[in-house]
Amino acid sequence: MDAQLPRTALLVRMALPDHVCPWGLRARHLLKSHGYAFEERLLTSREEVEAFKAAHGVKTTPQVWIAGQRIGGHDDLRQWLGLKLNDPKALTYRPVIALFGMAGAIALALSMASMGTPFTLHAAEWFVGLAMCLLAFLKLKDIEGFATGFLGYDLLARAWLPYAYIYAWAEGLAGVLMLSGQLVWLSSAVALFIGSVGAVSVIKAVYIEKRSITCACVGGGSNVPLGFVSLLENVTMITMAFWMLARHGGL
Missing domain, CATH: 1.20.140 (Butyryl-CoA Dehydrogenase, subunit A; domain 3)
Structure with a gap:
């Protein structure tokens, strides 16, 4: 994470009439909780989602840009912020x-x-x-x-x-x-x-x-x-x- 970059971001997430991507909401929460001012763009149809993926060469949403640099999806954002990723296979009590x-x-x-x-x-x-x-x-x-x-x-x-x-x-x-x-x-x-x-x-x-x-x-x-x-x-x-x-x- 580059502390010198401006704390501004762009979040593109899927919000269809019958499905709101939970990872997009998680990414939004991460940005808010870390003090980022961000623009939020919603993909409201399957056509928009597929067109966005094709245009940016990505397979999933959400996608996050910070100071013009594409960070990636939710897990990429967590890593960029220095947060630990959840390992579903990790042993736990x-x-x-x-x-x-x-x-x-x-x-x-x-x-x-x-x-x-x-x-x-x-x-x-x-x-x-x-x-x-x-x-x-x-x-x-x-x-x-x-x-x-x-x-x-x-x-x-x-x-x-x-x-x-x-x-x-x-x-x-x-x-x-x-x-x-x-x-x-x-x-x-x-x-x-x-x-x-x-x-x-x-x-x-x-x-x-x-x-x-x-x-x-x-x-x-x-x-x-x-x-x-x-x-x-x-x-x-x-x-x-x-x-x-x-x-x-x-x-």
Whole structure:
């Protein structure tokens, strides 16, 4: 990025009656947030879009010019501004952090609404139950994708394929029962079983075989690395199973 260039720009983006290019809006936001005064030209028909591409020898819109120099599209603009590009294949814990953060917030809110304080034992129980339900939902949303990823490391699923499909439903069932406080023996048994198998599978894949693979815990196609977080999820289920049995009867 040349700091000496005038902070003026031209943005050409597609805004059809049935489609407004989101990358054009992103590019506009980048220019605004970095203090650029810019002219905005809209391409409002397919004919205009194709003519613009042909005239400038480009394959995509938007296109940005700064001080008369063509920078390129949205990603080119980010790079020119010195911003990091998003890598869709990069490993990240963001989905897990978002899920557990939301589960915790809901649990605290429910505790506050029903008991007048967010910090209760029920809130801790609800947190685990909610997290299990949310994790099950993400798995069931793309059960085939989850099963494919799960087969990469789960020992029982590798030996008996149907378990990869049963797992998501079992996790959801255990979570719902934990939230309701009903059939504690069943929810605890399910959580103990799937948590134990999962913990052993993660330990074998990550800590014994030293494999670097992604975890299917938040559904298929995720970029969450298999490792400590995955092990913690399973250990939490095991701990919760014993806790529910001790607190609500059964031990």
